[in-house]
Each structure stands twice: as C-alpha cells, then as structure tokens.
Amino acid sequence: MWVLSGLCLTAGSAFVLIGGIGLLRMPSLYTRLHAASLTDTLGTLLMLAGIIIQAGFTLAAIKLFAIAVFLLLTGPTAAYALANAALLSGSVPQARLLDDPEP
Amino acid sequence: MELLGLYNYWVFAVLLMVGFYAVIAKTNMIKKLLGLSIFQGAVFLLYITMDKVEGGTAPIIQKGVDAVYSNPLPQVLILTAIVVGISTTALGLALVVRIFEAYGTIEEDETQRLDLEE
C-alpha cells in the first residue's frame, strides 16, 4: 500500500515538474497554458490520490476527496478563463512550428 | 546546524528591508502599498516563528492525549493583525484611486510637482 501511495506521489510531482519545465520552455502563451494547466490538474490529483491511499478510510480521506473534486472542477475552468482573456486581449494562437522561418 | 534555527529570523530581516525599500525608494503609490504589505508579512513571520515549540502541534487540545502544543498567543495577535492589514491596504488603495482622479497620475514626484505648481 505504501508502495502504491509512493508511486502516486512521485508520479504527481513528476507531472508538476514537467509542467513547470514546459511553462519555461514553450514559445507562446497558448502552448504554455496547455503545458501548465493539464499537468497541474493531473499532478495534483495524483498527489491527492497518493495521500488518500495513505489515509485509509477515515474522515480525512473524504475531505481530501472533496478537495480533489473541487480541483478537478476549477483547474480546467481557470485555464479556460485565462485562454479566454488572452483571446479577448488580442493575442491569437499561432500555428507555426519552432523551426519555421519567421513569416 | 544551530544556525539553521536562525534562518527564519534572517528571512524576516531580508523581507522587512525589501518591503521597506519599496516604500521609501519607489515613486509609484501602488508599489508603495505592495511594499507595505510585504513589510507586514515579514512581521507576521517573526511572530509566528517565535511561537513554534520543538515537536509541538497546533494548539487544538485533544482530550486524553498528552501532547506538546505550540504557543497560542502570537497566533491570536497575528490573526487580528492580518485582517487589520488588509483593511489598511484597502483604505490606501481607495486613497490612491482618488489621488489618480484628482491629479491624473499616481507617481509621487509628479504629484509633488503638480502641488508646487498650483
């Protein structure tokens, strides 16, 4: 059981780390948003799953589950709101590969 | 290893001075307000650092368990201080909005210049 929980926690932190690297390395706003929001939601859900496995079947586990549901709802909404605000303020997603010459 | 126990206080000193620098050296009024809130945050850190007891837990007494508790008194003081801090920030922000509407700028040197010109 501890092995499973440790695996979840490690996988979750690896996802968040990858998201952070993607945030720094991606070229434009939309790609960064894609990297940050997806990995953050999944990473935190995995970490919460790891802690729930460790907590067993107690009140604390139910509270953690409620937090996980809350994060599942609000993470993608925040990403949507951010992308929407970016679109409204004028920056348009560019469909261009990194190696293409500048248009 | 002993010096590691002092790290909190050093961070407090650095944060205090970073906030203070923002208050005295920056001319933008909102920057000054943000510096003030950093200053307040540093003071909170000092008080809460002082209340930790080695091996203690949060001061919520569980019946029948004999545990070491951290000191509750600085926590009470900082609880009220946080809310007072946000009230002060909100009031300062309202003043900045009115200054902007009256002077057209929120840079302090420009408001002083406009005052001297009248």
Next chain:
Amino acid sequence: MTIVFGIFLLTLLVVVAIGIVRAENLFTAVMLTGIFSLLMAANFFVLDAADVALTEAAVGAGISTVLLLGGLALVPGRERSRERLHRLALAVVALTTLMVVYATFEKPRLGDPDAPVHQHVAPWYLEMTPELVDIPNVVTAVLGTFRGYDTLGEVIVVFTAGLGVLFLLGLPGVIGERNVDDLAVGRSYLGHHLVPQVVGTLLIPFILLFALYVQFHGEYGPGGGFQAGAIFAAGMVLHSLIAGEKESLMVISPRMLVLLMAGGALLFGGVGILTMLLGGNFLDYNVLAENPVAGQQWGILIIELGVGLSVTGVLLAIYHAFAARSR
C-alpha cells in the same frame, strides 16, 4: 525533512518579494503578491499555526488579490521606474539588514521550549482553557475570551476601514449620487461565457456552505469569524464576477451591506453591554448562562458571529465600491 521544506519555502518567499519590488507591470506585481500570501500561508502551516494559515490564505491570497485588482483597474497599470535617492535607500536598507541580522544572534533558536515567550501566560492559557472555557481550539478561546477586548478593537478597525472606503469612493444606492439602476448592464463579465458560468454557479453554494461551516466550527478546529467572513465574501465576489455588478448588487443590496457592517460590530458590543446589564463586567461571559463554562461558550459563539458578519459586510462593501466606480 520538514526543516528542508521550511527553508525552501522561506527562500521562495524572499525571491517572490524581490520580484514584487522589481516588477514594472503592476498587474504582475499584484499577482506576485497573491503568490507571496499563499507562500506565507504554507509557511504558517509548517510552523504549526493552523488558524493563522487559514486566515492568511483566505484574506491575503483571496480577498486581497481581488481588491488590489479592483483598484488596479482604476489606475494606470505600468510603473514608470524612476527611483528617488536610489543609492541612499539601498545603503540604509543594507545597513539595517545587517543590524537586524546581528540582533537575531541573541534570539532563542527556532522551537526552543525554554524561550521566554513560552513561559508566562501561554502555559496558563493552555492549562486553563479546558477548565474555564472547555473548547478544543485554544486560539479561538484566547481570541474570544481571554483577549476579547483586542478582538472588539479589531472589529471596530475593520468597520472604520469599510466606512473610510465608502466615504472615499461611494457605493451606488448608499453614498453618492448614483443608484443601482444606473449601473451599466453591458459591462463585460464572465456570465457571457458558458464554462465559468456553469462551474461558478455550481460552486457558489458550496463556498457559502463552507463559510458557514468554518464560522461555526471555529471552536473545534481552525476557523472562526474572520476566515468565515473572508470566505463568504469571496463566494459573493465570484457571484458578482459571473452575474455582473448590477445583478449582484440586487442580490445583496448596498443597504444590506451597510447593515451587515454595522450590525456585526453592534452585535459584538451588544454582548458586552448585555453582560453588564446582567450584572457582570463588560464582556464577562460567565453571566450569560447558569453554568459559567456554558456562558463562555455562548459568548464566544455570538461574538464570532458578530465578527463574521462585520468582516463579510466590510469586504463585500469595499469590493463593490471599487467595482462599481465609474472609470
């Protein structure tokens, strides 16, 4: 291991603080302030201060960011980086940092149980709370009973700040010439967009319910009036962002906000006067019931309610004063 985590959090705090000072775009600086508050809350939790961490997260990272953004919408958003007396300020700051660091060598180490701060009153509070007040959360007991005057003063300070902001900026329908009906409906708000509207309307009842839970659970765990007021105000601010300013001012009207502000402070002072009328001193809860311990618990419950109402009213009134201000 906790030490490493604590040191990491503290270093991150310093980095974020320097980032706030150096950011030229004020929007970036406000966002970094939100991150600063959240890191502070994490730090407080590592240092065993659960109530304070909850308050800092709710008030500092939640409400404070919203209020700063509301104010930022009304002023220009970039700082013109001209720093006066740049070198003199740096010299003064560096010198003072060195002096404070030198002074910290005299301080007791982190977690030292023999430090003077743990000696006189604190063990008395920890011992006497199960006897005199009999609630598990010692911080709420100290806040409500042993240091009740401080809390009364603090509620009055919050009320005064709300009054000050209302006098400076005005609120439609209460102070100032405009009415709620005059507010422009066509402002851009999140209600146009489906995803935030659905998720927001789904979440708002739970946020308000959680605020009530925190309010009444303050005696048994971390919680209390301040946190509950901030969370309730945050839920209503979310509603205002989704439904628009005019709608949300019709849900909780401005007069209701002023009533909440004043009513909370009045409730707190009223309990004090009631105890005087019942024969005890001001804010002496022992006379509120037959059993002094039950009287203490009743007293704490009512004043926490007063604090929660007042903080809700003030934070919401300040938010609406900023948001309804015409540009």
